[in-house]
Amino acid sequence: MDGNGRWAKKRLMPRSYGHKSGMNRMIGLAEHAKALGIKYLTVYALSTENLSRRPQEELDGLFGLFRKYFTANVKKLYKSNSAVRVIGDLSALPADVAELLRGGEQNSPDGAEFTLIFAINYGSRNEIINAVNAALDGGKRIDEESFSSLLYTAGLPDPDLIIRTGGEKRLSNFLTYQAAYAELYFADALFPDFSDGQFDMALNDYAARDRRFGKI
Numbered sequence: 001m002d003g004n005g006r007w008a009k010k011r012l013m014p015r016s017y018g019h020k021s022g023m024n025r026m027i028g029l030a031e032h033a034k035a036l037g038i039k040y041l042t043v044y045a046l047s048t049e050n051l052s053r054r055p056q057e058e059l060d061g062l063f064g065l066f067r068k069y070f071t072a073n074v075k076k077l078y079k080s081n082s083a084v085r086v087i088g089d090l091s092a093l094p095a096d097v098a099e100l101l102r103g104g105e106q107n108s109p110d111g112a113e114f115t116l117i118f119a120i121n122y123g124s125r126n127e128i129i130n131a132v133n134a135a136l137d138g139g140k141r142i143d144e145e146s147f148s149s150l151l152y153t154a155g156l157p158d159p160d161l162i163i164r165t166g167g168e169k170r171l172s173n174f175l176t177y178q179a180a181y182a183e184l185y186f187a188d189a190l191f192p193d194f195s196d197g198q199f200d201m202a203l204n205d206y207a208a209r210d211r212r213f214g215k216i
Contacts, residue, residue: 006057019058023065027073029196045120046088047121048123082108083105083116085115087127090121135147153178159179162174165186185202
């Protein structure tokens with residue numbers, strides 16, 4: 001969900017305004033995705049690099065958004081038979097924010113029709129290193145299946161489509177192991193401007209592709 005800060009800057013507003021607008025767009029997009037029958041949607045909310053390199057004022061603003069809006073929006077998800085999943089290292093977050101996120105995950109309904117996955121303090125390299133160390137600590141020789149079970153995304157399907165907004169054309173440490181066969185789509189729109197219609201365009205582009213997975 002790239003471009004919140006730049007979107008705010010173009011409007012001579014603080015970056016926090018862009019993050020709030022991006023959060024509202026994310027909620028709307030999740031509702032739209034569920035209505036289309038999509039089962040899983042992962043949003044890259046905060047990377048490990050963001051946490052270590054962004055100004056503390058900006059991070060405090062992001063955490064404030066979670067404190068203010070997370071619980072109410074998660075309850076709306078529950079009522080629509082949707083679940084929450086969190087991937088990333090929550091130990092580095094403020095304790096109350098980490099507790100909110102864990103609670104949202106633990107209280108999710110079983111057998112949900114839709115799962116919204118928040119990648120928070122997530123970095124694919126760290127995820128892979130942690131999985132390797134877990135395998136070594138357990139004295140295990142691993143294959144693809146057992147390795148996948150050690151990742152944050154254990155139990156979740158690999159992504160079919162990864163969309164990045166904001167004009168950048170790279171994954172930036174997002175689901176790099178899981179994305180081995182994902183289709184990639186890059187949009188120039190800054191995330192608060194990434195409409196449901198533009199999301200539909202990405203899905204139509206994806207639907208027109210020939211996914212061979214190594215076959216002829």
